[in-house]
Amino acid sequence: MATNETPIALTIAGADCSAGAGIQADLKTFLNHGIHGLSAISCVVAETPREVRQIEPTEISTLEAQLRILIEHYPICAVKTGLLPSVESVRTTAKILKEHQIPLVVDPVMIASTGSNLTDGETIHALTNDLLPVATLVTPNIPEAEALLDRTIQSEGELEAAARDIGQRYDISCLLKGGHLPGEGDRLDVLWHQDQACHFQHPFIPTPAGIHGTGCTLSAAITAGLAQGRDMREAVARAIDYLPQLIKSAHTWEHNNYRISCLGW
Numbered sequence: 437m438a439t440n441e442t443p444i445a446l447t448i449a450g451a452d453c454s455a456g457a458g459i460q461a462d463l464k465t466f467l468n469h470g471i472h473g474l475s476a477i478s479c480v481v482a483e484t485p486r487e488v489r490q491i492e493p494t495e496i497s498t499l500e501a502q503l504r505i506l507i508e509h510y511p512i513c514a515v516k517t518g519l520l521p522s523v524e525s526v527r528t529t530a531k532i533l534k535e536h537q538i539p540l541v542v543d544p545v546m547i548a549s550t551g552s553n554l555t556d557g558e559t560i561h562a563l564t565n566d567l568l569p570v571a572t573l574v575t576p577n578i579p580e581a582e583a584l585l586d587r588t589i590q591s592e593g594e595l596e597a598a599a600r601d602i603g604q605r606y607d608i609s610c611l612l613k614g615g616h617l618p619g620e621g622d623r624l625d626v627l628w629h630q631d632q633a634c635h636f637q638h639p640f641i642p643t644p645a646g647i648h649g650t651g652c653t654l655s656a657a658i659t660a661g662l663a664q665g666r667d668m669r670e671a672v673a674r675a676i677d678y679l680p681q682l683i684k685s686a687h688t689w690e691h692n693n694y695r696i697s698c699l700g701w
């Protein structure tokens with residue numbers, strides 16, 4: 437059988453049983469981009485977009501076994517991390533990825549769309565100490581950037597300095613997503629990359645109630661672009677352009693007085 441040229445990307449993240457975020461969002465996004473997606477499951481999350489009920493971390497040896505067998509046997513072009521539920525899961529991931537030179541996108545998942553905390557302070561510390569130095573790009577939203585910098589970000593005017601400070605601190609690129617800032621007008625995301633800021637202004641698109649996974653999907657789309665060999669600015673620009681169509685074609689269900697939506701991959 438001839439080999440084919442389909443690029444491969446790996447996501448290391450939590451499995452979301454409601455299939456709107458985490459591993460499931462990443463694999464659907466990879467598929468949409470013509471990428472073969474691999475997954476290493478860091479935890480199993482019992483949740484909907486409206487409630488995080490339980491997070492069960494994968495045994496560290498099981499996380500390590502998934503990573504080792506995949507890296508051994510597949511020509512992986514790019515990797516992304518999502519929810520890593522413990523210090524040990526962060527350190528194990530960082531240790532293994534450090535042994536290989538594969539572009540790495542870190543989505544520093546800390547808080548679910550429900551507002552539930554998904555990580556604790558020690559895990560965030562491991563993320564900054566161990567994983568960010570191995571990353572190519574980190575993609576915080578405003579609350580995550582505030583946690584990384586230990587300062588507040590209150591206006592669009594502060595986005596560029598914040599993206600630069602995170603990028604320079606870890607010697608990586610940083611895409612700071614401004615969507616959490618108040619207001620109804622355009623939204624600004626700022627990419628700090630190779631000592632330059634690049635501004636991405638786009639219209640605010642309201643999301644339906646009860647949706648999650650937009651952050652996972654954006655970082656997976658960037659990872660797909662890098663796996664296809666695109667440069668960072670182009671991969672980010674295309675990923676930002678990819679999201680509105682998924683929001684506009686979102687699915688919504690009502691069941692037992694519970695309204696729930698999912699991006700329309």
Ligand code: PXL
Binds near residue numbers: 450451481648
């Ligand atoms: O949206 C952040 C996120 C990431 N990864 C997993 C999740 C969530 C949110 O709930 O469950 C697995």
